Amino acid sequence: MPTQDRPASDQQPPSRQQVRRWRQYLADERAEGAVYRDLAGRRTGEEREILLALAEAERRHESHWLTLLGDDVGRPLRGDFRTRTLGWLARRFGSVFVLALAQRAEARSSYETDVDATATMAADERIHEEVVRGLALRGRNRISGTFRAAVFGANDGLVSNLALVLGIGASGAATSTVLLTGLAGLLAGALSMGAGEYVSVRSQRELLEASTPGKHARAALPHLDVDANELALVYRARGMSPEDAHERADEVLRSLGTAPTPALGVPSVAQGVESEAVDEHESVGTAMGAAGASFCFFASGALIPVLPYLFGLEGLAAVVIASVLVGIALLCTGTAVGILSGGPPLRRALRQLAIGYGAAGATYLLGLLFGTTIG
Incomplete structure (x- = not known):
């Protein structure tokens, strides 16, 4: 049954544009309900019950559009690309990242401005956003300590080693020197980051205790x-x-x-x-978990600027390729942070890119200033 009485626009034959929009809404509601059911299948207890309740709410919204469409339902459409992607992730992972994406999906609802949607449906979507936010919060708390160390480690490895490699490379040093410097920076930085995270988290937990x-x-x-x-x-x-x-x-x-x-x-x-x-x-995490995440992700990030030199490239070509690879990695880490935090992924990604390139660019200019131009 519909969530409320049909709006006034239902009293006259709907236009083709309305029918298309209603059919897409119907497809999206079905897809979102399937996402919540898939997520519920990977949960137990209270979380499972909450997710199934959300799926039932989406079914009520689905009934509203079915009522409006009447004989114009036609063949079932597919949900939009974002909802289908969310469903694919939910079936395979069911992680906090999927809940964070579901939170953003609920926040994008256009029911508040659509005259054919009821006020109850618009309110439901806003409440659903808060429900999913609460579910995601549990996962965010569980991984926040390790995730913070991983993101910080990866970005520090990417930026610091790119800056180191570019600075040494711009000074005119031999390719072997640049490679050795990059590898030394990778090892020293990873050990330093791991040890620092261990001491930091251990000390914080001791203060809390x-x-x-x-x-x-x-x-x-x-x-x-x-x-x-x-x-x-x-x-x-x-x-x-x-x-x-x-x-x-x-x-x-x-x-x-x-x-x-x-x-x-x-x-x-x-x-x-x-x-x-x-x-x-x-939320702080364990000392060993944070240390391990910081070490591994710093090393992984610091390896990327060194890859061109490992494969024998040198000069400007190595600098350009290293910069491009690091830029891609920075965009990925920024996107991951945006998804998990519920913020705009693109904005977070561009912010990471700007900060990383800014730091590396400053070091590269210093290398050019105090050394010789790369050949």
Whole structure:
């Protein structure tokens, strides 16, 4: 059944343009519903239920267009290219990147400006965007630490080694010298990045652990002096006003009468902050994971500017090819960041390209200034 009564435009025979648009909407809704069902097939529990609910909502939208089309439904059309690509990815991967793409797809809905779509449908699409954003957030938190290290490592390897190779190459050094310098920069940079990420993430996790309430705080709750109510001091120390702190502490102490033991569900400050700290730990990632990602991606990125020299190219040809290869890689990393962050992939890609080429270009000019022109 349709989501709402048909709009006024349905009271007269639709134009060919309307029919074409409605049929495309119908195809897109069917394709989006299939995406959510495919994603649900790779999930369990609550995430699966949420995705199936989204698929059901798309089915309701599909019914709206079927009602409007009536006998003009015709042969089923294919969804647009983006939705079909999303479906292909969902069937094969089902990753956070697919959810991020689905989030952008929901944000692009044109129902708000289409007179033939209902206000309910337009509102649904906006809410769907937030639902998918919430699902994607879970995956983003799980990979954010390692992903940050990977992106930072890859970009640093691409830009720093391209700048190094171009600077040395522009100075007129021999091809063997440029190659050796590039390989040395790759190894030294990868080791430095890996070690730096390990120390950085390890230190951050230790700081978070130092701020996490100890388990003994929960066990002490049943033995607190109810009249003194020192639990309120804990809440005040964490930023609550005296009134709110006392109210919250009284609530916790009252709950002790209904909980068999403190470990079985007392809604203590320790539990609340522990939960928050676990989320923070998850978003930071593990020290070894960040170090490994940083090392591998730095090395992979730093290898690209060296490839032309490994294959025997030299002079301007090697410089141009190295720059083009690095530019392609920068566009890819920028696109990946844009997709995962839910931002415009093209803008992120061009930003990465501009920053990378800017840094490498400055080093190349310095090489020309202090050395000899490449032959």
